[in-house]
Amino acid sequence: MEVVVRNGDSLWHYSQMFHINLQLINDSNRNVDHNNLSEGQRVRIPGFTAQDYQIRPGDTLWSIGQRRSLPLEAITLVNPNLDEKNLNVGQTIKVPTRITWRLVDSGQSYDYFKLMNDIKRLLEVYPFMQIPVIGKTVLGKKIPEIVIGTGEKRVHYNGSFHANEWITTSIIMTFLNDYLLALTNHNLIRGLPMFPLYQQSILSIVPMVNPDGVDLVLHGPPEIENWNKRVVDFNKGSTDFTDWKANIRGVDLNDQFPARWELEKARNQTEPGPRDFVGEKPLSEPEAMAMAKLIKKRDFVRVLAFHTQGEVIYWGFENLEPPESEDIVKEFSRVSGYEPIKTIESYAGCKDWFIQDWKRPGFTIELGRGINPLPLSQFDEIYQKSLGIFLAGLYM
Missing domain, CATH: 3.10.350.10 (LysM domain)
Incomplete structure (x- = not known):
């Protein structure tokens, strides 16, 4: 106003x-x-x-x-x-x-259009946010970052690296909306005042890393010359993209980072498709490159990547994580009920690269349980369980 x-x-x-x-x-x-x-x-x-x-x-x-x-x-x-x-x-x-009510349009299919519309509505009411663009997708969609806070501690959250995990974007945006409401209405969340967190930290959010892929899952092939046929070919002739994880070029964006990438390449798909193709080289895709540039630029103290499913939190990589990672993940587990798992045989992910190159805490949080894409009937349960993690990411 x-x-x-x-x-x-x-x-x-x-x-x-x-x-x-x-x-x-x-x-x-x-x-x-x-x-x-x-x-x-x-x-x-x-x-x-x-x-x-x-x-x-x-x-x-x-x-x-x-x-x-x-x-x-x-x-x-x-x-x-x-x-x-x-x-x-x-x-x-x-x-x-x-404003005492949520503006975010959660609880339903959440595509790129809804994301950008919600960001616009939030910015009109909460202009203390900043919305830089960190890059563009293969199809030219702008990838927005949301920045909020004034402190020295820089924390990063992201969602929808994988296209069929788009519910993570809706969960993240709902938390953002509740955080903004609490700041301007002097409300507590889980008994905690939010303004000290605003003063102590700068929260960076990339709510949808993979907009092209999300829209492909929710709306089918794009009406763009060449791409319509190409993605169907990548999908082995099927027009059902429900299980699609990759970006529009059939590259898994969370297998794109230079953290033992060669190991991931050796055991995964050798050509573009719905999942597990690591690309021709690390950071070949514009979406992964945008995330890498952002992380290099912002000097985050920790990175939280939200995925689905399993209700687990992965917090280690090659024993390169600092001792504080274990303290943080114990708190994440306490407030959510999620199981901490130090590591699995998986490489080339965003949090893997962050831990490897910065020796700082990185986490992959697998929201919910079931088969991706998780049904919206789980939304409220997922949000309530993960809310403590969003908060602890700021106060720890």
Whole structure:
């Protein structure tokens, strides 16, 4: 929500008026001189939207504000040209409304369009987020990163490396939405205040690493010349892509990282297909390259990759993980009930490469139980079990 600055206003004044932490207002207005607001300037107030309201008989701005637990001046800030002494029945004005509900469209099939639409809606209400683009897919879709927080500890979460594991994106975005709601409404999650986590950490999220693959699973072959036939050929003539894990070129993106990649290549598929083809060389695919560049750039203290299924957490690689990894995974297990497993005979994954090259904690969290893609009927159970991991990833 935008308000129009009056003479003498300050961001601190808006913080008090709307009961929003000043840091969140400052971070929502990065291009504004916080100490020198100009009359008529527009600034953004996070956690609110300005909704249309039709004047009813007997209404005054004071009475409308009372019903919304807002002072009269909060209404005048979003209606700068309104004559408050001359309200007419049926007249439409804007009224600040605190967002207390989820905006993310979870609980149903979650494709790239839904992701981008949800990001847009969240950014309108929570402009203290930043949404850089880390790269593009084979088909040219932008891969967004979501960045939130101001601290020194940089933590990264990602989802949908594998196309038929798209429910991970919906789970991650639901957590993000709940985190934002808690920040702007001063709510606790699992008894924990969220603002200290915002101050202590910077959370980086790539909610959908593999948009082309996700859309292929959910909608079938793309209507793009050459690709329609090519992916069907990769899929051995079948138009059922339910079990497809790879990107649109038939490369498994979580077998693309230079961490014993040659071992994974030797035992897996030798040509493009729905799963387990490692590509012609490490980081040959634009989606994997985008993730590698992001990790190199951001200097994360830990990386959490969300997959499905099994309710287990893999936390080691070639005994290169630091001692703190075990402490962290014990906490992840405690808050989720998931089983910690140090390692399995698997190589070339994103967390493997992170552990190998940075000697820092990396985790692959396998959400839910069953056959991929997991049914949406499991959504609430998966979310409740994994919520503690999302939080512990920030407070540990």
